[in-house]
Amino acid sequence: MSQKVIGLIGGMSWESSAEYYRVVNERVRDRLGGLHSARCLMWSFDFAEVEALQHAGRWDAAAALMVEAAQRLERSGADFLVICTNTMHRMADEVQAAVGIPLLHIADPTAERIRAAGMRRVGLLGTAFTMEQEFYRGRLRDRHGLEVLVPGDEDRALVHRVIYDELVQGRVEPASRQAHKEVIAHLVERGAEAVILGCTEIMLLVRPEDSPVPLYDTTVIHAEAAVDLALTGP
Template identity: 40%
Template sequence: MHKLGLIGGLSWTSTARYYEIINKAVHRAKGGQHSAPLLIESLDFATVAGCATEEDWDIAAVQLIDAARRLEGAGAEALLICANSMYRVYDRVQGAVDIPILHIAEVVGRKMQAEGVEKAALIGTRNVMTEKFYRQRLVAHGVSLLPADMELAERIDRIVYDELTVGKVSRDSERYMKSELTDIAKQDVQAVVLACTELELIVDVKANVLPIYDCTGIHANAGVEFILG
């Protein structure tokens, strides 16, 4: 098996899900006592959370580059950055190492294209929903996206940073997301892209009116394919 590196701590709750998904999938594929050969660099999320200015993103990029180089030096053959929002600095991090970093929006976009999805709603934190770095990757795979709902983006930011990243799961937030997804299903879309690695904690991705493309699971399983490949 190939050794995979995870840049995690972005937040620890979603990193735990990556670890669980990857190891369960490797065990299913290999059987016995097999588990995934992983290297994990778990960052202090407080130092990169809530980036708002270009200076903030410069600081985040430096931290991610340092983490990627340490993982490469330790023997990782490919990397996952375990947070949708941090792909804003993907090009800078990828340019600093010689091993591939599997882009979360690319693997999601390829899956949607293969399954014939042409219209979708993108749900995530504010920078993911509103900025080009993520949306353009999906559009390049033939997926037309609804305009960003700013009220929803602001509420998701509060849910993610005040609750989910610190391990708090609220019934109010679960109900809110279920209501929003029900409303989205009434629009002219074929699917929802759940582009926040923590939202899976409060959204049942298998029990909604529309198909939900859970970026956490799709990305983690791309990592599994690399490990087993």
């Protein structure tokens, strides 16, 4: 079976990008057997540069970096693109418009799995940008008909802080895991039937047993959808 070449835009952070690389290769091996692995290319950012632009609100400059990365991957032979982070899907439309190959949006396969399970009201954890801005929860609502609940002010601040101060630096703290369990419990109390781990690092901290409702890990779901696309068609 021929494989399409997956173009991975990573390094935001490299910890979660390493999970993408692991999952796409494991799933290809599972599907094709033997010594098979994924045909993929990765452009990996220096995350300090990206993080500085995020927190300065310089989204146009961040978009220019993303477009450049996408075009590099297209020129190198990628057949489609995967942005290995939820937050930077803020500029997904700009990236797609700048290349001639498809972009596999992280929210779409996640929403499809949730709808297939018969759920409509979901909690969303991620960076403050992902939880508060419309680029992500608006897509879940408008394209997929999901009702999206986000944590309250204090819980949002906690989740955002843990991502940037701990997880993207490779730190997994038991106290933060307990705090996230409480954040999830608050969402469930408000009616969440499931919770989207809408930051590709949160899966390093939160486990299925930490939640009374199903957790949807966008890292794994996105990577698996990339393999599905890579192994279909000519």
